[in-house]
Amino acid sequence: MSANTGLPGRLGSVVMDGELPRREEIATIFDELDYQLATQAYLWALPLVSYAQWSAVHRDTFGAGPGDLVHYSGYADRLGIITANATTPYILNFFDLAETGPLVIELPAGPTAGGVSDFWQREFGVLGEMGPDRGEGGKHLIVPPGEQPPADIAGYHVLTSTGMNIMFGFRTLDPDPARSKALVDGVRIYPYARRDDPPPTRIVAPDGKRWSGGQPRGIDYWARLHEIYQSEIVDERDRFHLAMLHQLGIEKGRPFAPDERLTCILTEASAAGELIAQANSFAKRFPGARWWPDRSWDHVLQLENSAQRAEHYDELLERAAWFYEAVTFSAAMNSQTPGLGQAYLGAYTDAAGAWLDGGRDYTLHVPADPPAKNFWSITVYDAATRCLIDNPQARGDRGSRDAELLRNDDGSVDLHFGPQAPAGREANWVQTLPGKHWFSYFRLYGPLEPYFEKSWKLGDITAV
Structure with a gap:
């Protein structure tokens, strides 16, 4: 005896053989499972993919390296930042602590407000007037997760990162343009290993380039997620979601090469995930x-x-x-x-x-x-x-x-x-x-x- 399941959506067309689906329907059921896994993984990964995309723009579009800062000053510069403040300049960059090792951030004395966050966009350190230096300037040492601080940390404010990839950003609070520029030029970023001869910190500008820091759509969303997870630690709270990614072909040390079936599912799930994200944000x-x-x-x-x-x-x-x-x-x-x-x-x-x-x-x-x-x-x-x-x-x-x-x-x-x-x-x-x-x-x-x-x-x- 055969009958449809009566379930809503894709599974409504599945034909049953008594209390079980017909063997010919198993592929359809697994397609639906992978689609649902991908839709939920899309929502889970939004903050990580957002920073990964923005970081790629810094690297590939602006040419900013691990010793640079990108200065967004005019309106056109900020057009790619999601819900940017239209009047406040942004100075920031992204860093992979696996490449740099412990990282030093030197802030000059003066009115600044800054912070350091991981790629899940969890802030783990406040710098500037609201930080431990209270606007008096100082050296901050960012230690990678799982590592002990170096032995010689006298004179440093030490922060242990909650992720391997981080963003450091700050704003100058001085309304005088000349003094504000001096504060930007006074920031230095370099590996702790090069503290005795630190390289210069270069200030990079978007220079009118068209860009977007928003999460990419379609299969590009998943490619960006796969790329960032090759250099990121695994949080205990994320292991079930990583099991979802494993099923979708996204895993550490494994190339992302979805076949035609999975590409179709991931593309559809990205669109559905964004639709849900829009409702979740705008309503x-x-x-x-x-x-x-x-x-x-x-x-x-x-x-x-x-x-x-x-x-x-x-x-x-x-x-x-x-x-x-x-x-x-x-x-x-x-x-x-x-x-x-x-x-x-x-x-x-x-x-x-x-x-x-x-x-x-x-x-x-x-x-x-x-x-x-x-x-x-x-x-x-x-x-x-x-x-x-x-x-x-x-x-x-x-x-x-x-x-x-x-x-x-x-x-x-x-x-x-x-x-x-x-x-x-x-x-x-x-x-x-x-x-x-x-x-x-x-x-x-x-x-x-x-x-x-x-x-x-x-x-x-x-x-x-």
Whole structure:
């Protein structure tokens, strides 16, 4: 006796032989298993592939080596960074500690904010004003995982990395361009083994090159994942996911050579995984994600800490949500202390719940006295790339530091988004692109009590 399973999806067509599938159906069932494994592995690997891709851009597109730093200064430089701040320069690079051994980072004295994270984007060290040197400058020694620090570490701030591949990045906080440049030029990075004769640290610029730090699509996603895992340690918490990768032909010491069947499955799973990632990021269903119940603004960062670890589980979907739409994490980005760090709110829909459309006009009312000790800004991102909107205006943000911003008599601000500037309101307008969806981050730098108490309430992005 034969019958279909009645299951949804691909397995619904499987023909049964009594209580078991027909032998001819076994290949279809295993195809579905591999597809499901790949879809889940896609979500799990998002932060790792993101950094691996960005690192490859530094190496292959910018020509940055292990003794260099890449300086993203202008708007065009930052167009490939996922949800970059539109106004703050970034200085960073990626390093393989298996190649460098223990790594020295020298910071000059001055106002800087920096950090070091592994390729799972877990920050394991804070540098600069918030670090152990307190902005006074100093030498930081990064020790590879599983290694003991060298015997002679007097004068070093020692950090043990949680991964073999790391990112070091920092920002200068001095508003004076000349002093800021001097701080950038004063940073030195070199292997500890060359401490007696350290090579110079070169500053590299994107120089107008087109690039993307977003996770690649299709089979390229899996090729990048395979490449990075050849030089990465295995965390105990990831061993079941690595069993999934093993089934998909991704393993240490084994070439990635998927056959036609597996290539098709991985390509489909990459597309499905991204679709799920989009929903997981742009329509968050985490408890408490909606900051104000009657507004369309989400609290973007759902991770509890840099370790991505809640009390009883590791934050798989929270991590996937953030690292699909953004890069890097630090405690300062999810401030719980009034006046310190930053707060991030995200809007992906208008007041009516529709995706934000680049061909339509919208307004946003920012009430008076936004609760920010330092400043606030709102930035527009392309939904497909999650990067700054690449518009003819060559600008994707507006904020309280814009001297030309038009303010209402009560101190509130009305902002405009759309393909064309409203007459006389160019100073408050961000240009969007017809045919493309967009989303926005509203950032508060030094969020104050009315933000945490939710007594100050931002308006919705509203279609005109």
